[in-house]
Amino acid sequence: MVRMSAEERRESVVRAAVTEFARSGYHGTSTEAIARRVGVSQPYLFRLYPNKQAMFLAAAERCLADVRRVLEEAAEGLMGEEALHAMADAYKRLIAEDPDMLLMQLQVYVAVAAAEAAGDHAFGDTVRLGWLRLWDTVHLGLGADAGGTATFLAQGMLINTLVSMGFPAGHRVWTGLRESTRQTGG
Incomplete structure (x- = not known):
C-alpha cells in the first residue's frame, strides 16, 4: 500500500470537498x-484544514481555478472572436462533462451571499479574488474588451442557470441566447 503525502491528502480532500x-x-x-469520501478520520481532516470554512474556500478556489485554466487553455494563442468561441465551447464541455463543477459554482455564489448577509465579508473577499482572476482571464482573451467580457460572463451565468434548472438544449428558452450569441460573436 502506497502512503500519500500530506499534500496529496490535501488534494484528495479538495476534490472530495468539491x-x-x-x-x-x-x-x-x-x-x-468529506472525511468518509477521502477515507480519513475527521481529526486527520482537521489537521489538513482548520475548519469547514477553510475546506469550502479551498474547494471554491479550486473550482474557479479549474474554470480559469480551461478558459486559458482554450484561448491560448487566440484573440477576440476566436478566443471567445474557443472559451465558450470549452466552458460548455466542462459543465457537460463535470456537473459538479457547475453545481459548485452555484453553491459558491449562495454561500457568499449568505455570508455577506450575515456580515461576514472576509469569506466573500476570498472568493471575489478568485472570480476577479477569472474575469481577467476572459478579459485578456477577448483583447481587453470590457463590454465583450461582461457579455461573455453574463451569457455564461445564463447558461449556468438554464442548465441547472434542467432546460434541454432544444427548449425555446435557449433561442434568445443562441441569437444573442451570434450577434455578439459568442
Whole structure:
C-alpha cells in the first residue's frame, strides 16, 4: 500500500470537498461526509484544514481555478472572436462533462451571499479574488474588451442557470441566447 503525502491528502480532500459541497451546499455538507469520501478520520481532516470554512474556500478556489485554466487553455494563442468561441465551447464541455463543477459554482455564489448577509465579508473577499482572476482571464482573451467580457460572463451565468434548472438544449428558452450569441460573436 502506497502512503500519500500530506499534500496529496490535501488534494484528495479538495476534490472530495468539491463533490460534497456541490451536491449538498455549505450548510448541508458535513465534514464527516468529506472525511468518509477521502477515507480519513475527521481529526486527520482537521489537521489538513482548520475548519469547514477553510475546506469550502479551498474547494471554491479550486473550482474557479479549474474554470480559469480551461478558459486559458482554450484561448491560448487566440484573440477576440476566436478566443471567445474557443472559451465558450470549452466552458460548455466542462459543465457537460463535470456537473459538479457547475453545481459548485452555484453553491459558491449562495454561500457568499449568505455570508455577506450575515456580515461576514472576509469569506466573500476570498472568493471575489478568485472570480476577479477569472474575469481577467476572459478579459485578456477577448483583447481587453470590457463590454465583450461582461457579455461573455453574463451569457455564461445564463447558461449556468438554464442548465441547472434542467432546460434541454432544444427548449425555446435557449433561442434568445443562441441569437444573442451570434450577434455578439459568442
